[in-house]
Amino acid sequence: MLLIRNGRVITPIRVIDRGAVLIEDGIIRSVGPEDDITTPAGAEVIDAGGAYVSPGFIETHLHGGGGGDIMGATTEDIIRCAQAHARGGVTAMLPTTLAAPMEAIVRALEAIESVQGMEYEGAAIVGAHLEGPYFNLAQAGAQNPEFIKNPNLEEIVPILDRFPFIRRVSAAPELPGALELGQELRRRGIVASIAHSDATYDDVIKAVENGYTHATHVFSGMSGLRRINAYRISGVIESVLVIDELTTEMIADGHHLPPSLMRLVIKAKGLNQVCVTTDAMAAAGLDPGSYELYGLKVVVEDDVAPEFEVKRRPGNYVAKLADRSAFASSVATMDQAVRTMTELVGLSVVDAVKMATLIPARIHGMAHERGMLVPGFAGDVTVFDDGIQVQKTIVGGKVVYSRS
Ligand SMILES: [Zn+2]
Incomplete structure (x- = not known):
């Protein structure tokens, strides 16, 4: 006791x-x-x-930490990551795969499976999140374009059968086969999340009508407002903000989104529809330097050019593609995400914690056992x-x- x-x-x-x-x-x-x-x-x-x-932080989108890389696909990679994020207050997490050959994704899932029931000093693994490979090339971001492809039910269904702990799949709903994928995921109780998508408002409406309920890292890897001649066409960003049926997540490492955009998301969605995440990579919790994200070169530093709304805060590191053209995942842990919400966005500690606990639990179907300090719930606590x-x-x- x-x-x-x-x-x-x-x-x-x-x-x-x-x-x-x-x-x-x-x-x-x-x-x-x-x-x-x-x-x-x-x-x-x-x-x-x-x-x-506080209730223990729940991290539903992370690719690694402490040198452990989920795509490294060893038991040790998964445990290292679980330990590194526990240092940031995470008690439950969904290790997340990247766009990769399906065999590599399966190997990562086998490693995640191998940790179940093991005793170790780290966050509990409460499922898995497949981020890709069914994405739109036009919104690849830091996903390796070589491995991006259209949804294929014959390929994915056996994987969903074999690894019933998969809790979320992130995909682009405008691709051929993506609506059938949404239906299949919904039937299985798996969260279908819009990600790395170039969809229009119409595409997003169809996505919602076919089982998609969530949107991965709002503003990152998604289309925005376009104009065709005189007419404006909403992209995924505007659709996520305006459609109440969709929940979303913000990468709250203090770099991806400036405070004004985070306030905009909260204003549009309300606090109960938005969770925070780090989308962290293996370098989370390590020193600045050069790293790799599934074949892409990444640099970790705390430099921010002075013209940006986000200011340089020494020690608040950021991960970018080596040419610094885009962010590449993050090196934050969830304590940083909560800090971002209190210090940069100005939320109360209670509200910031909710976005890192109850809301992600609800979005991912875990709110009956985690996300609040309630008798009968998992004994997961962060001090x-x-x-x-x-x-x-x-x-x-x-x-x-x-x-x-
Ligand atoms: Zn992503």
Whole structure:
């Protein structure tokens, strides 16, 4: 049994001062003011020292961390990544693949599968996210164009059968076969997410009518407003902002989107329809330098030219393609995403945390067991200070990271 006491406990609606959380057998047993919770004999007690006690962060889009690369496809890659992100407060994650030959994607899924049931000090693997390869070449971004192709149900269905833990598939809905893919995913309870897409408003309407419910990294890898002669045609960006049936995610590394665009997304969608992610790569949590993202050269630095709305913040690193023409994933962890929302966007800690916990849980069908501190839910807790520096990460009632 584990009792976390003397904390500012974050519920989705408020902060309970001098609050406590009791976890037994990996499951939350009680949450509330600490005076209302009796310490069971023999319980391990953590004094949070007045820090925030939050539901564990849920990361639903990440390609690596701590040198571990999901496409590296070894058990060690997956665990390294789970450890690196636990240091950033993540307790549950969906390792995410990239556009690659299908055999490589299958190898990554086998590695993700191999970790299930293993004991390690890191975030829990609660599924997988296939980002690609069914994308529009016109919106490849940092996905390797060599491996981008049209949806193929005969190819993907056996993979969905073999790896039932796949929770989300990101694809471009305007491609031939993409609507059938949306229907298939929806039938299986897998989140179909619009990504790396050049769709028009009409295409997006059809996507929603055929099972797509989410949009991957809004503003990145998606079409915007076009004009044909006198007439304006909404792209994916405007469609995501205006269609209530779609949820979305923002890459909140402090570089991808300037504060004005993040405010625009929240204004249009409302807080309950938007989650934050890092979309991190293997270099997350490592030093600046040169890295590789599935065959593409990437540079990690903290340089920002002074004319941009996003300002240089020493130590807030960014990953770009080597020619600096585009961002390439990120090197953030979720503590940075929460910090971005409080420091750059001006949200309260309660709202910023919600975008990293309850909202991603809801979007990905996990809100009955994660995303809030509720008796009966997974004993996943992140303890952090006023600067959103993570002090402790607790997964299933076990401390997996402790700041020294
Ligand atoms: Zn992407």
